[in-house]
Amino acid sequence: xxxxxxxxxxxxxxxxxxxxxxxxxxxxxxxxxxxxxxxxxxxxxxxxxxxxxxxxxxxxxxxxxxxxxxxxxxxxxxxxxxxxxxxxxxxxxxxxxxxxxxxxxxxxxxxxxxxxxxxxxxxxxxxxxxxxxxxxxxxxxxxxxxxxxxxxxxxxxxxxxxxxxxxxxxxxxxxxxxxxxxxxxxxxxxxxxxxxxxxxxxxxxxxxxxxxxxxxxxxxxxxxxxxxxxx
Numbered sequence: 001x002x003x004x005x006x007x008x009x010x011x012x013x014x015x016x017x018x019x020x021x022x023x024x025x026x027x028x029x030x031x032x033x034x035x036x037x038x039x040x041x042x043x044x045x046x047x048x049x050x051x052x053x054x055x056x057x058x059x060x061x062x063x064x065x066x067x068x069x070x071x072x073x074x075x076x077x078x079x080x081x082x083x084x085x086x087x088x089x090x091x092x093x094x095x096x097x098x099x100x101x102x103x104x105x106x107x108x109x110x111x112x113x114x115x116x117x118x119x120x121x122x123x124x125x126x127x128x129x130x131x132x133x134x135x136x137x138x139x140x141x142x143x144x145x146x147x148x149x150x151x152x153x154x155x156x157x158x159x160x161x162x163x164x165x166x167x168x169x170x171x172x173x174x175x176x177x178x179x180x181x182x183x184x185x186x187x188x189x190x191x192x193x194x195x196x197x198x199x200x201x202x203x204x205x206x207x208x209x210x211x212x213x214x215x216x217x218x219x220x221x222x223x224x225x226x227x228x229x230x231x
Contacts, residue, residue: 001058001203004082005195006043008075009067009095010114013039015046016192017057018200025050026193035074043078054086059208061199063190064092065217066114066122066139072216080211089208091199094217096139099162100126101194102187108157109136111147113164119143121164122219125154132201141219144168148175161187 007014013035016026027042047053062079065072083090099112106128114122124139137150144164148171151158160172161183172180202208 001200002052002056003059003061003091003196003199003203004043004047004057005061005192005199006039006075006079007063007098007190007192007195008035008039008071008078009063009065009098010071010190011068012190013042013071014190014192015039015043016196017046017050017052018193018196020200021197023193023196024052026191028191030189035068035071039074040078054082054088057082057086057088059089059091059199059203061091061093061192061195061202062214063095063098063195064214065095066116066141066219067095067190069218072218076214076216080214083211083214088211089203090211090214091195091202091208092214092217093195093198093202094124094139095190096122096124096162097126097133097135098190098194098198099188100124101133101198102189102191103159103161103183104128106159108159108181109154110159110161111151111165112162113144113147113160113168114162115164115167116141121147121168123147123162123164125151133198139219144171145175148172152177154178157181159183163188 014028100110125136157179
């Protein structure tokens, strides 16, 4: 089963193609250019380099959010247009679950943290079970103190990842009453190859959606929408 993965939830633009568990190729850029400029050319260049046509793809894996509003919308638009064109199902993967998937071969709880600024974070609690990333608690927004209070109810070592784990490391170490491990920096970045693996498992379990049903999950209102609500 061939998987095309598209990652655009952060500053990183990444795409990858896998055949089963084998990654055939991956392109990643972290640059000031907008995703509208760089993401689709990356996808086209990768597929051309691999000699793979859209009709060869069995499932499109895409990060559904949370993350950059603009980035998520661009990634969703690319995934939906390609899925519509060739009638391909979409594996819509929570961004926090994708971050958790970067940490493998562990029996510890994994808690990715994305910094949402102003003391807010996007996070979730995950573990590996039967070669799948399983949610103990699905992704959710909160502040860092609320997260620590929740985690103090769990036992055992916790592995933290994501940019929020770097920005709030001192607070976590001070307030969490158990052993903590902070992932190496390379595991803090979103990448399309992780989406390939999770997307493959979702497709095998018939957990995909159609292009018409897929939409990004922001977890909170955009700034423009919040301004409108305030009047």
